[in-house]
């Protein structure tokens with residue numbers, strides 16, 4: 001619900017869980033009052049206090065020295081006199097970058113508008129309401145429309161904005177954040193997800209100290225290195241209890257989140273497109289939309305925050321046929337063969353996969369151009385003649401004949417120097433004329449900001465998809481961007497290139513997913529280098545990491561679950577010793593970890609022993625009979641790999657009729673304590689069957705389970721299934 005109290009000039013956006021209060025302050029400044037747990041109605045007692053703070057200037061219309069933009073909480077700061085991190089920086093033709101936006105108008109609508117050219121959450125009219133506040137610059141006919149949407153029954157608010165240039169001049173946008181949120185004095189800790197290739201989304205937690213902390217990517221993608229997510233939590237907040245504010249950006253390119261604690265213990269969070277190496281030339285009559293930012297409030301710890309993100313992404317972001325579909329068990333040949341395969345080998349693996357219970361076979365890298373190594377053929381998306389003796393279409397037919405669907409790997413945004421495409425169009429790779437290009441994984445990045453480049457790649461892919469029966473695409477992206485310069489853009493537009501690339505990518509994905517609605521897309525970027533809500537709008541699942549080691553995966557999947565639902569997290573059983581870590585873990589643990597996501601195999605199935613084959617078959621059967629619970633149940637983290645030697649999480653059915661618990665005690669311990677695991681999310685009034693016992697939900701949650709791990713050895717784990725007894 002959204003109301004406007006004209007007398008107090010206060011907007012109140014609320015659901016049964018949250019309230020968000022905005023006030024039109026003196027002189028029309030759009031001030032922030034509150035975001036957090038719901039209040040029924042706001043009576044105006046909480047006006048933000050004022051004080052004469054030395055060296056904090058007063059705006060022109062201020063009635064007294066107590067009012068300063070420097071100390072008030074704001075909605076989209078950037079006006080003079082606020083020395084904190086601005087949400088916008090606009091350069092005028094005069095050379096001035098001073099802006100002064102004040103309240104102009106507002107509108108409240110049912111439902112939610114889409115954002116032209118950008119992925120965003122969606123809702124039906126009866127599910128959400130939107131407030132649009134328009135601000136106007138005091139000197140120019142430049143308008144800012146701020147969009148706020150709340151979703152009924154959810155602890156979520158999403159924000160974005162549009163800048164409209166109705167002046168006669170060209171404006172350079174140097175920064176326009178999607179979100180700026182100020183908090184009154186409070187102690188916070190910052191939680192975020194940092195990492196690298198094969199070590200994605202490691203949970204970091206640190207005190208928010210005075211000064212500014214920046215979390216960002218300048219890699220051209222959302223990156224392995226810093227996910228576009230941050231949370232502010234109370235120092236006492238745990239997984240299960242306490243307050244948490246989560247922020248997530250629906251964007252796949254360069255992003256920036258700053259957390260600033262000012263001298264008065266106020267905290268400002270700013271999130272949006274990275275303003276470094278960015279500028280956008282906004283000509284008269286044009287407008288610019290920011291990506292959307294998601295804000296979540298939880299008073300039920302980090303689990304509560306995650307469940308809100310999961311719900312929103314599952315129901316209001318992911319689209320298409322597969323949104324609620326049980327996701328297939330897949331077998332991928334990458335770690336089994338790398339580039340070295342032929343039809344015979346592929347068919348052998350596929351037959352084994354079918355025997356084990358897989359439903360989808362994915363032919364990974366190496367089927368196109370003349371690709372036998374990672375330094376050639378990207379850009380040549382036609383069949384590698386002769387590599388598969390009877391060709392790709394026939395292979396797909398044979399695989400379908402086995403009763404499997406068929407998937408194919410593509411890396412459409414890239415170009416190899418050794419390729420037909422590069423011979424024809426060397427200038428299609430990102431480059432700065434006159435300079436040598438940097439190379440990454442032996443390849444260059446195609447200039448996806450260009451329509452002609454996109455059209456050529458699209459037509460190549462279409463030719464494949466129209467003659468080979470393809471049910472699934474793994475869309476990869478295996479290097480970060482350098483030499484970001486587009487030869488088609490004017491010099492004053494070069495700062496737009498990275499964002500135009502992402503807009504081009506989104507346009508391509510929109511077209512492809514519309515034209516091929518029956519293809520299941522899985523996003524990948526050297527594993528989880530582009531695991532972000534922007535990609536989820538087009539592709540409902542992501543290969544979470546190239547690291548398939550079960551112990552590493554516990555941390556990666558645990559971290560990923562902070563923001564992303566289990567239905568998006570690709571997790572496969574691989575061979576041991578593991579390719580990335582050299583570690584040997586049991587098939588049981590590899591299975592248990594992979595079964596905690598979208599299950600599949602990433603190993604040479606033709607080399608399994610009889611025992612392994614049996615075990616994998618059992619795992620697959622078990623997974624299939626519980627995948628609704630795993631993929632779409634409510635997910636709780638119980639014990640963190642970032643805090644100790646035990647790791648645990650739990651899936652609970654929405655009606656609390658069943659649950660599945662993953663538990664691992666990572667390293668063996670001698671004379672170990674008796675570990676107690678308290679479950680959560682069950683119905684305290686219900687009885688549950690666990691192994692051969694029947695016990696109360698409250699017993700499992702309040703007293704817990706003893707887990708005797710004495711004789712387990714390293715890297716042991718188990719899955720415990722619990723079902724309502726009545």
Ligand code: GLA
Nearest residue numbers: 334364365524525526527546
């Ligand atoms: C990336 C992916 C892998 C595999 C290779 C193929 O690294 O993450 O899963 O597809 O590319 O080159």
